[in-house]
Amino acid sequence: MNSEAVLAPFVASSMVGERAQVNIDLGDRSYPIIIDRGLLQDPKAWDGLPPGHLALIVTNTVVVDLYAASLKQALASQYDRVEVCVLPDGEEHKNWQTLQMIFDHLVDDGADRRTVVFALGGGVVGDMTGFAAACYMRGVPFVQIPTTLLSQVDSSVGGKTAINHPRAKNMVGAFYQPLRVVCDLDTLDTLPAREFSAGLAEIIKYGPIADPVFFEWLEANIDALMSRHTQTLRIAVQRSCEIKAWVVACDERESGLREILNFGHTFGHAIEAGMGYGNWLHGEAVAAGMVMAADLSVRLLGLSSTYRDRLVRLLERAQLPVQGPLLKPQREQSVEDYLRWMRSDKKALAGDIRFVVLADWGKAITRKAPESLVCDTLNACCA
């Protein structure tokens, strides 16, 4: 746990006691990410939000029983009314019908432009609530309280909100920044092991693409992370947010550099879609996808295979898959399926498949790859 000193800050962060704060600098849309245990119950975590008559907590059927009461109580001192909107749980509900439930609640509650909306839950709740807040009256303030490891390190930064189109993931959405992100590490205690590991995949990702020192720190601390040790978790979440903030600050509207955050995601999306959404968790698909992207980097750019192998070992210790599944019983057909899914990815422009690959360990770039090399990687990395 003494490796913290070697991690130089990417962005303005501060520590108040054991509490970490990462400041996302976006001019008049700047906001802080607060990371600690016990935040839900702590009035100080909610200080300084805009006053209003009404707060609406949006959550789902699983999270509501665990944390809505604590949050409601904490907010009661600042808002005349605190209402709760409970959405069905699961990616399959990330659609307009569910979004409409939030709008209905806001209209029924008599929400106006000063109503503050709180997203309490994982990525699906955050994406939908953020999009609803972006659209209701063309924008009302919202606060994110991510309750999964994945959403704490992934949705806290970037302002991306969306719902799925029946035929395309995250196809309809908005860039919309929260007023504040509150990551209460206590909420991770109730997270199933499989989801916890899926969150670690996105944390591990930040090493190969941007920060070899962080990767070494993860290698040294993965067991403490797996046992959900508070200070180790806090550092991992903080560092991930810092790196993502640095990348996003360079490219808020996703025109270039920000693509490196999709390391492992082109292969990963093919796994998720090819296996049917929900069968592989997003983080699991990204884990296997990162191994593929590292393997492609070895073939395409001459990256040392040592790095790919270190990535495999760390992912294994995090209980994550390191091989892609066969999408069809026949290997040849499976490769065809992967290529087809990757060509239809939202980020593909006019049929080209571009990959985020490693020019060096800690330095990601985007590059088109010859189909033959991609096939070699798919053959080597699927089982």
Added chain:
Amino acid sequence: MNSEAVLAPFVASSMVGERAQVNIDLGDRSYPIIIDRGLLQDPKAWDGLPPGHLALIVTNTVVVDLYAASLKQALASQYDRVEVCVLPDGEEHKNWQTLQMIFDHLVDDGADRRTVVFALGGGVVGDMTGFAAACYMRGVPFVQIPTTLLSQVDSSVGGKTAINHPRAKNMVGAFYQPLRVVCDLDTLDTLPAREFSAGLAEIIKYGPIADPVFFEWLEANIDALMSRHTQTLRIAVQRSCEIKAWVVACDERESGLREILNFGHTFGHAIEAGMGYGNWLHGEAVAAGMVMAADLSVRLLGLSSTYRDRLVRLLERAQLPVQGPLLKPQREQSVEDYLRWMRSDKKALAGDIRFVVLADWGKAITRKAPESLVCDTLNACCA
């Protein structure tokens, strides 16, 4: 027709021959409004748009037969494919189901972030298409081609896009700026007289709130406008866009000054809602609403009644209603209904009714009004 010289420009505008261009200055989201006849067929009107494989024209069942072929032909020289998405016509279709038709079309067409979306139609088409463009992949470029007088002077400036919630108008939307607005005055030739007059209501509005000289010019030129004389129309559209641009530039996100654009709208919304949406056109309701707002200004702020009476006469010459309807057969119940609808307006904060009133002729402000004065106005201005 020689009154043009007395109109000093509010914003950077220019004339190329008879063609007017109003430049909306919003930093990196700046765009021009081009106003002339014959623009749909003129390649120069479409020069300089971003290149792309695909253009999607969104229009409705009425406009498609009139103008889609011309536009499609003009765009064919710049885009490999030009597709057309035809929406049902009417405010009652301004909802998620219709918006979904645009998303379906974009997905089916394989649209990516470089696809340019063209809104060809009135306010409903513009509002929905703009909102779809704002949300698809979190934002694709779009161009507005307003084909009604109302949308040319109202939707061209301000970046407001939206759909209706089943219980509240324009409740779900985005601020999103077009790349360009092309106002082809030819499209006004096919506009029914009633809709043309409704558009004039919004043009006339700019006099009392901001520009007494423009009001005098309208008094002198209303007959030429009613006969749809080209140069007179061009001046009226240009001047309206200039004034709206000046107001919006002061207040892009609608926090203060921009409210003056709602002169007549608080009363007007009550008329539209109370009579059932679609029975009174928006512009008709605004016309009667402006008379009420002027009358309230006389009672509340001592505005000279001469101005109210001049407004009434000009609206009458534009074939617009100058009295509100009774919302219930009993006058007393009608007044109650007006108050109830006005209290539920989106712009009402926590039950207060604020009105845009005239502190002086050409100077609008927002002010709460005692209910007794509002009742006096309702009694005086409804029949």
